[in-house]
Amino acid sequence: MMSLTTQKPNLKLPAPVSFPAPIFSHLLLTKGIKWQVPTGRRDGRVSLASDVSTLPGFTESIDSQKQKFAAKGLNTQDLVTLVGGHTIGTTACQFFSYRLYNFSTASANGADPTIDSSFVSQLQALCPQNGDGTKRIDLDTGSSARFDTAFFANVRSGRGILESDQKLWTDPSTRTFVQRFLGGKAPQSLNFNVEFAKSMVKMSNIGVKTGTQGEIRKVGRFYFILLDGKRRSLSLAIEKKQETEKACGEAVERGGGSEEGNIGEALDWEAATGERVRSKEHMKKMGEMKKLLSL
Numbered sequence: 001m002m003s004l005t006t007q008k009p010n011l012k013l014p015a016p017v018s019f020p021a022p023i024f025s026h027l028l029l030t031k032g033i034k035w036q037v038p039t040g041r042r043d044g045r046v047s048l049a050s051d052v053s054t055l056p057g058f059t060e061s062i063d064s065q066k067q068k069f070a071a072k073g074l075n076t077q078d079l080v081t082l083v084g085g086h087t088i089g090t091t092a093c094q095f096f097s098y099r100l101y102n103f104s105t106a107s108a109n110g111a112d113p114t115i116d117s118s119f120v121s122q123l124q125a126l127c128p129q130n131g132d133g134t135k136r137i138d139l140d141t142g143s144s145a146r147f148d149t150a151f152f153a154n155v156r157s158g159r160g161i162l163e164s165d166q167k168l169w170t171d172p173s174t175r176t177f178v179q180r181f182l183g184g185k186a187p188q189s190l191n192f193n194v195e196f197a198k199s200m201v202k203m204s205n206i207g208v209k210t211g212t213q214g215e216i217r218k219v220g221r222f223y224f225i226l227l228d229g230k231r232r233s234l235s236l237a238i239e240k241k242q243e244t245e246k247a248c249g250e251a252v253e254r255g256g257g258s259e260e261g262n263i264g265e266a267l268d269w270e271a272a273t274g275e276r277v278r279s280k281e282h283m284k285k286m287g288e289m290k291k292l293l294s295l
Contacts, residue, residue: 032193033147035197037204042214058095058162062171065164072206074199080168080177081199084192086139086161087151092114093126095132096161101129116158123161137161149192152178 056065064253069079099112100123107113111120119141126137139161151165155178160166168174183189 019268033193033197035201036202040210040216041204042216044209044214056164058091058164060164062167062174065167066173066260072203074202074206076173077177077195078199078202080174080181081192081195082149082203083165083168084149084181084196086165087147087149088144089139090136090144091139091161093131094131096123096137096163097131099163100124100127106289112163112166114158114160114170118157123282139165139283147193149181152181152192156182 054068054071056068065079066076069075074082094289099115100120103112104110107117109117109120111117114124123137127135138144140151141154141159141161143154152168154160155169156164156167158169160169168178176251177190180188180190181195
């Protein structure tokens, strides 16, 4: 499966899920929504891992997560809503496999008792004990290609992959919002698409730079591609790598053609993305990417 999103620099989004934000934000290939976002946000000049040290971790309690969100002006509903973005995306076995083996004596299989017992064996097959910790697993089992409320249904059923995700259901203060997102047309129900858009715009107003802080980039696009199940990140900063963007754009635009042309396209694609083109199927995906870019 291949999906693609693009991002303009006026909107900063949390990992592991990234969404496009030109004048309108779109969730491509996932039947997602679009919303208007404020434009003109200045971009920072430095990117450090330490800058995200205040983001919630995958083992943190709900109280800790709420405190970190509150420090940024976000409330409990925002927390549940934005974590709901895990309806698409993947995580690595190393971030949750500890829940599957020798985690607790409260369950017969030794797994985290908050995991649905019938789901444990499925996860163990995907992430064997002492197996490859870098193997990627869908965060939203059964609906990873759709932007919907299935993530919340999985959490309700004890099928949250990350410990922090599952806690949305075990903690009463967040369970209420999970139930409301799953409430259908009930009076107290919440529309996930609508609320997600609101929380995203709200988050985009965190730490806005003013005056001479940061910079306004002429082009600051990022391409995030799921190719053969692997997430690839292409930072196309034109000011620094104009030749890279040119190679990528031309490779996509000229997709197809003669065998000799295909070889040239493959070389361009590899130079731009670091992704080796191994087959005609890859060439087809390059064509699909071109269509998405034209939307």
